[in-house]
Amino acid sequence: MTIAYTAFCTDVIHEGHLNIIAQAGKYGDVVLGALSDKALIRYNKFPTISQEERVRLYESLEGVSRVIVQEDYLYDDVIADLKPDYVIHGDNWQNGPEKAIRDNVLGLLERFGGELVEISYTRTEKARKVDQQLREKLAMPEHRRRRLRQLLQISPVVKTIEAHDGLTGLIAEKTVVDHNGRLDQFDAMWVSSLCDSTTRGKPDIELVDMSARLRTIDDIMEVTTKPIILDGDTGGLTEHFVYNVRTLERMGVSAVIIEDKTGLKKNSLFGTEVEQTQAPIEEFCAKIAAGKKAQLTDDFMIIARIESLILERGMEDALARARAFVGAGADGIMIHSRLKDPAEIYEFCDRFREEDPDTPIVVVPTSFNVATEEELAAHGVNIVIYANQLIRAAFPAMQETARGILKAHRALEVDEQLMPFKEIITLIDEL
Ligand code: SPV
Ligand code: MG
Numbered sequence: 001m002t003i004a005y006t007a008f009c010t011d012v013i014h015e016g017h018l019n020i021i022a023q024a025g026k027y028g029d030v031v032l033g034a035l036s037d038k039a040l041i042r043y044n045k046f047p048t049i050s051q052e053e054r055v056r057l058y059e060s061l062e063g064v065s066r067v068i069v070q071e072d073y074l075y076d077d078v079i080a081d082l083k084p085d086y087v088i089h090g091d092n093w094q095n096g097p098e099k100a101i102r103d104n105v106l107g108l109l110e111r112f113g114g115e116l117v118e119i120s121y122t123r124t125e126k127a128r129k130v131d132q133q134l135r136e137k138l139a140m141p142e143h144r145r146r147r148l149r150q151l152l153q154i155s156p157v158v159k160t161i162e163a164h165d166g167l168t169g170l171i172a173e174k175t176v177v178d179h180n181g182r183l184d185q186f187d188a189m190w191v192s193s194l195c196d197s198t199t200r201g202k203p204d205i206e207l208v209d210m211s212a213r214l215r216t217i218d219d220i221m222e223v224t225t226k227p228i229i230l231d232g233d234t235g236g237l238t239e240h241f242v243y244n245v246r247t248l249e250r251m252g253v254s255a256v257i258i259e260d261k262t263g264l265k266k267n268s269l270f271g272t273e274v275e276q277t278q279a280p281i282e283e284f285c286a287k288i289a290a291g292k293k294a295q296l297t298d299d300f301m302i303i304a305r306i307e308s309l310i311l312e313r314g315m316e317d318a319l320a321r322a323r324a325f326v327g328a329g330a331d332g333i334m335i336h337s338r339l340k341d342p343a344e345i346y347e348f349c350d351r352f353r354e355e356d357p358d359t360p361i362v363v364v365p366t367s368f369n370v371a372t373e374e375e376l377a378a379h380g381v382n383i384v385i386y387a388n389q390l391i392r393a394a395f396p397a398m399q400e401t402a403r404g405i406l407k408a409h410r411a412l413e414v415d416e417q418l419m420p421f422k423e424i425i426t427l428i429d430e431l
Contacts, residue, residue: 002028004117005084007070008058009035009045012134014127016090021063023119024088032058033070033078038154043073043183046147046225048137073101073183079108087114090121100178138225141252146299147227148254151187152360157377160188160229160385164195168390169220170427188254188383189224191217193231194267195391204267206233210244217251223429229303229385232256234265234279238287242294245302255301257334257362258291260284260321268310269366271338278311281321285328292329303332303362309344310336315351322352326359332383334362342368346379353380 004027006020024030034054040047047054051069058067070078075087087109093102102116109116123131137143151158163169169189176185196216197204217228230248235241235258248256259265262279270276279287284304291302304325308318322333335348345368349361360382365371373384397417404414 002086003031003082003084004028004086004088005031005033005078005082006088007033007035007075007078008054009040009043009073010134011047011049011054011057012130013057013061014130015124016122016127018061019122020088020090020119021061023117024086025063027086027088027117029065030063031082031084032061032064032067034058034067035073036069036071037150039071039073041151041154041187046138046143046150048134048143074104074181075101075108076104079105079112079114083112084114086117088117088119091118092121094118097176097178097183100181100183104181135225139221139252141250142299144221144225144227144252145249145254145297148188148229148301149299151227152382155187157373157381158187158383159185159373160190160383161186162192162195162385162387162390163189163220163224164192164199164216164391166219166223167427169224171390173224173226174427186226188227188229189220190385190387191220191228191230192387193233194269195388196231198391204265206236206265210236210240210247214247214251217248217253221252227254228252229255229257229383231387232258234259234261235287235291238290241287242290245291245294245300246296249295249297249300254299255303255332256291257303257305257332258287259305259307259334259336260325261307268307268336269338271310272312276307276311278307278313281324284321285324288325288328288330301331302329303334303360304328304330305334305336305362307336309348310338315344315347318348319351322348323355326356330359332360332362334364336364338367340367340370342371342375345371345376349376349379349381 004024006024008017010017021030037047037051055067058064087105093099105116161172163172172186172189176183194204196213197208200208202208220228230253260279261276263277266274266276288302288304306318306321308314308321318335325333335345337345345363352361361380362383362385363376363381364385364387366387376384401414405411
């Protein structure tokens, strides 16, 4: 039996897919791979129907002999087990990040025998529309909101980067790297109070109010599909927090992180250099409990952020708070530190994990940036947030350019360090 293997990562079949099956049929019995949920998530093709439903959908297609589940987006296991005579794929993976997958397939075929057949990728108007509709579906609140919980089930660590407007949202959404033969990208976005305030030229003291923050979230949501974690500062008054939980849920935000401070909040990176007050445990527990009572879906997460290490109140205080906040209903714990050495973060995580193997742990390694995602995950961390690096990269670049223009009395001298607008707008989708 001659096997022609092709893999799909779609929830909706259009004529482009049917064409691939028809072409594959000319080479042999068509075995169709259904990419697993795990593979799709890594590949940012978030499934909108279950893996079982996809298998059933693919099995119903004419010309398909058998459907198997492809566990990884790389083909190693499939080609080693199946040893297909042909692998069939559209020719649209010859450039860009998907080239890494093509190289992977070519290497495997060389080892196990078999040939790659590339089919001219025709994207008709109808196929384009189907792809767009699928993307739209992913951006809908009910899909986006639950993605964070889905990621937590599947990913060893949820990599999250700060976004503060549509453009940074697009960077978070679309940046893909091919590193050591594997594709990598961010899983989620963090709407930081520090960056949302800084972009507006304002201090990070809860001065940028919730209406303005919601506007930022909406701008990001308009052009992205990845899940959003909101930095909710202190959560404000409990009486207000409950309304905001409902609003965020309805918009499709996946989680809000609120910190256990009271009074005028200042940014944690100032630590004890400025006056900041931690909220009493009971008071903060009541806020968490009220928020959990207000939310309507099971998807939304309220994560409690502990400032004990920032405010030098000690490890025991941090652990006692973690215990209490989980008891009050928190869906996760964020532990923060401003030391360069990650030792206190590791100690907290190890001790917390001894008592609580499940509750997700979130960290923001701005100061302890020596810690890799892998090392953090080994201590039980589930979500890593890169909270401010994009704005810190942009600000000096903009300042340097402004200085350069002032010095030269024209823009020619700075032009070399600028990206042509043509390239920037490739990020922006046109309808
Ligand atoms: C933020 O990004 O606004 C945060 C994280 O709250 S930190 O700035 O480290 O406090
Ligand atoms: Mg903040």
